[in-house]
Amino acid sequence: MPVQCSSCGQNRAALKRPKTGHSLCRSCFFWAFEEEVHHTIVSGRLFSRGETVGIGASGGKDSTVLAHVLKVLNERYDYGLKLLLLSVDEGITGYRDDSLETVKRNQQQYDLPLKIVSYEELYGWTMDAIVKQVGLKNNCTFCGVFRRQALDRGAMMLNVDKICTGHNADDVAETVLMNVLRGDIARLRRCTAISTASDGEGAIPRCKPLKYAYEKEIVLYAYFKKLDYFSTECIYSPNAYRGHARTFLKDLEAVRPSAIMDVIHSGENLSVREGVKMPVQGTCSRCGYISSQALGLPKLGIGKHHRLHGKILAQQPLTQEEERKLKAVDF
Amino acid sequence: MLYKQIIELVSHGTCVKCKENTAVLIIRVGDAFCRSCFKEYFVHKFRAMLGKNRVIFPGEKVLLTVSGGAASSSMLAQVQEGLGRDAPKKLRFIPAIIYIDEGGVCGQDPEKREETVAQLETIFRKTGFPYHIISLEQVFSLPSSVLEPVPGGARHPGGDYKAAVDQYIQQSKLKQKRGEASVEEAQDSLTRLNIYSPPSPEHTQTLQRLFSTLKTLTGFSDSRYGDVVVVRPMRDYSSKEITFYNRLFGVESVFTPSLDTKAPDKASIQRLTESFIIKLQADFPSTVSTIYRTSEKLHTASSPQNSSAELSAKCLLCLCAADTKAEEASAFQATLLSERLSVGKAQSDPAHSNPASSNPASSNPAGSCCQEQGCGAGGCCSTSRIPAPTDLKTLLCYSCRLTIKDMVTQMKEEIGEFLLDEDEDAE
Numbered sequence: 001m002p003v004q005c006s007s008c009g010q011n012r013a014a015l016k017r018p019k020t021g022h023s024l025c026r027s028c029f030f031w032a033f034e035e036e037v038h039h040t041i042v043s044g045r046l047f048s049r050g051e052t053v054g055i056g057a058s059g060g061k062d063s064t065v066l067a068h069v070l071k072v073l074n075e076r077y078d079y080g081l082k083l084l085l086l087s088v089d090e091g092i093t094g095y096r097d098d099s100l101e102t103v104k105r106n107q108q109q110y111d112l113p114l115k116i117v118s119y120e121e122l123y124g125w126t127m128d129a130i131v132k133q134v135g136l137k138n139n140c141t142f143c144g145v146f147r148r149q150a151l152d153r154g155a156m157m158l159n160v161d162k163i164c165t166g167h168n169a170d171d172v173a174e175t176v177l178m179n180v181l182r183g184d185i186a187r188l189r190r191c192t193a194i195s196t197a198s199d200g201e202g203a204i205p206r207c208k209p210l211k212y213a214y215e216k217e218i219v220l221y222a223y224f225k226k227l228d229y230f231s232t233e234c235i236y237s238p239n240a241y242r243g244h245a246r247t248f249l250k251d252l253e254a255v256r257p258s259a260i261m262d263v264i265h266s267g268e269n270l271s272v273r274e275g276v277k278m279p280v281q282g283t284c285s286r287c288g289y290i291s292s293q294a295l296g297l298p299k300l301g302i303g304k305h306h307r308l309h310g311k312i313l314a315q316q317p318l319t320q321e322e323e324r325k326l327k328a329v330d331f
Numbered sequence: 332m333l334y335k336q337i338i339e340l341v342s343h344g345t346c347v348k349c350k351e352n353t354a355v356l357i358i359r360v361g362d363a364f365c366r367s368c369f370k371e372y373f374v375h376k377f378r379a380m381l382g383k384n385r386v387i388f389p390g391e392k393v394l395l396t397v398s399g400g401a402a403s404s405s406m407l408a409q410v411q412e413g414l415g416r417d418a419p420k421k422l423r424f425i426p427a428i429i430y431i432d433e434g435g436v437c438g439q440d441p442e443k444r445e446e447t448v449a450q451l452e453t454i455f456r457k458t459g460f461p462y463h464i465i466s467l468e469q470v471f472s473l474p475s476s477v478l479e480p481v482p483g484g485a486r487h488p489g490g491d492y493k494a495a496v497d498q499y500i501q502q503s504k505l506k507q508k509r510g511e512a513s514v515e516e517a518q519d520s521l522t523r524l525n526i527y528s529p530p531s532p533e534h535t536q537t538l539q540r541l542f543s544t545l546k547t548l549t550g551f552s553d554s555r556y557g558d559v560v561v562v563r564p565m566r567d568y569s570s571k572e573i574t575f576y577n578r579l580f581g582v583e584s585v586f587t588p589s590l591d592t593k594a595p596d597k598a599s600i601q602r603l604t605e606s607f608i609i610k611l612q613a614d615f616p617s618t619v620s621t622i623y624r625t626s627e628k629l630h631t632a633s634s635p636q637n638s639s640a641e642l643s644a645k646c647l648l649c650l651c652a653a654d655t656k657a658e659e660a661s662a663f664q665a666t667l668l669s670e671r672l673s674v675g676k677a678q679s680d681p682a683h684s685n686p687a688s689s690n691p692a693s694s695n696p697a698g699s700c701c702q703e704q705g706c707g708a709g710g711c712c713s714t715s716r717i718p719a720p721t722d723l724k725t726l727l728c729y730s731c732r733l734t735i736k737d738m739v740t741q742m743k744e745e746i747g748e749f750l751l752d753e754d755e756d757a758e
Contacts (some may be wrong), residue, residue, distance in 0.1 A: 022673035032672040044660040183621040212665035265662040276628045
């Protein structure tokens with residue numbers, strides 16, 4: 001017996017919503033999905049009229065869907081935004097170079113301007129080179145820091161007012177879990193915020209319009225809308241700590257589909273007790289950009305120290321080899 | 332630590348504390364202890380927990396919930412020793428033991444149940460403390476006058492005991508709506524407030540219940556029930572420490588199966604979380620302690636400081652702070668919206684959000700409501716009113732709402748073949 005769409009009651013249902021379990025027809029699903037993103041944007045007051053918004057586009061499903069939905073909503077509800085695509089090339093062969101082709105196609109399909117910034121051009125390093133140096137663990141740390149700056153630089157070059165990324169509900173939930181597991185109180189507090197604060201030099205506020213959209217629903221949306229996206233995972237990700245949180249979350253979702261939203265709910269309702277020492281966001285002593293340490297050197301893993309960290313802080317002379325490695329960006 | 336190093340340390344190493352005797356075990360990441368230093372460490376931890384927190388005062392009556400498992404037996408042994416005549420700085424409270432037989436819930440064979448109870452009785456008698464053995468089913472024969480969670484504690488057999496009370500007798504009486512579901516719910520609560528079970532699962536509960544009731548459920552003391560305080564002195568111990576202690580110092584324990592026993596990983600969120608943490612701990616030995624420390628630093632946004640709306644802001648079921656103010660931009664809001672949008676255009680009937688009614692499209696209240704679960708809480712409604720259950724939901728915290736929702740879904744599945752209503756997507 002064919003199931004009717006529970007929303008319009010007329011069409012035959014084409015899918016079952018992972019988020020709520022309701023059976024919906026295609027158009028009702030599209031509508032519900034888009035409405036939810038619209039509501040997220042409006043209630044979170046993410047954008048203002050006339051702003052230029054840079055969409056972090058990787059060519060993957062999240063950013064493709066984000067670009068598509070934003071374009072649709074911008075027109076439907078007349079947000080009055082100027083949209084453009086911003087892409088980062090980390091220099092990962094076999095992954096990023098392929099996905100960038102997808103982004104270029106997106107540019108054509110959605111008729112949005114595109115800007116690509118690369119680690120090579122900004123820092124003189126590619127992720128492949130970094131991994132060769134650092135090994136297969138902890139490289140997400142480097143990539144994350146570099147990417148953040150790269151997005152900001154790219155955005156500044158284009159006079160973007162806000163950056164938005166395709167982080168979905170699964171991502172946010174994983175981050176919450178990960179931060180509990182790692183005891184990262186500071187991040188725990190911030191990670192469920194829908195948009196970042198806009199203080200600090202060189203930091204363009206960024207937001208996550210897809211924050212409450214399930215990854216599965218994003219895939220369903222892209223599938224039914226026949227959107228063009230690149231679906232491979234970063235080749236360095238299997239060794240990431242996040243993988244553990246991800247597996248756990250997937251299992252939780254299998255037991256109880258609302259688990260993802262529940263975790264986010266928990267994360268949002270959380271606060272730190274008084275008297276707990278929190279890290280203070282500072283700036284880099286050399287270039288003034290946002291940094292957690294006086295001189296931006298990563299603290300790797302849980303308790304490992306960069307070999308040169310101590311040396312640098314003590315202002316001891318570095319060999320030429322070491323200097324080259326730590327070359328700061330000139331602009 | 333390398334396996335080889337561990338072997339070396341234990342076989343040739345000396346105790347890191349007294350530096351004299353040979354080490355017999357390693358706790359935490361690399362501390363090797365000899366037998367007597369370990370005992371000292373263990374006992375000291377127990378006393379320190381009680382002493383530092385100052386919840387139990389001399390002369391007070393303390394009820395010890397013992398499940399028979401390793402941790403509660405260990406706790407029992409500690410109390411025994413602490414009260415013993417030759418103990419330095421004797422503990423000075425009046426203990427009694429309670430054992431709650433859950434065999435009925437787990438479907439245990441009656442003979443096995445009797446056997447277990449007999450074994451435990453032997454152990455209890457040896458302690459010389461007064462003990463009570465009751466079964467979970469007895470919850471339902473409590474007088475219905477105890478429907479409200481009245482602070483006063485007179486409902487408990489044996490009078491006004493402070494600390495370690497069997498919390499789900501109180502929980503269950505709040506849920507005397509549906510037989511099996513109540514028991515399951517009670518069991519759920521038991522697992523959540525699993526006071527004297529090995530700390531690893533407790534930390535898994537930390538993760539699983541996450542933040543909304545974190546402090547209350549896994550903190551040292553829990554004062555949700557008015558003047559009856561629940562205390563968890565074993566929470567700082569790792570299951571390894573407890574096992575070693577019991578083994579080295581001959582603490583008897585009796586294994587009693589619970590709902591979770593032998594359940595596959597995906598059976599419940601508790602099981603899933605438990606196995607996740609255990610696996611993670613193997614690769615990252617500081618996982619449990621990190622989670623533990625993190626939980627200490629957190630509380631819910633809407634908790635202690637908010638004193639004005641206190642009473643009304645408590646969940647009816649678990650008595651933790653209600654966290655369901657649907658703020659503008661929140662996950663909760665988003666969930667509600669999704670529900671609305673998915674059933675949006677066809678049905679604008681608010682009755683579909685009624686958790687108890689099996690006939691969601693019907694807005695006919697006559698006669699149907701009193702058979703459903705909701706009327707126990709707010710008093711029976713008259714047939715001319717819209718069923719009370721819709722209101723019940725608003726009195727629950729986020730997670731209890733989910734539990735009720737799951738319960739209803741489960742119910743519907745069981746009777747699914749008998750439902751002629753074609754409207755299957757409404758809830």
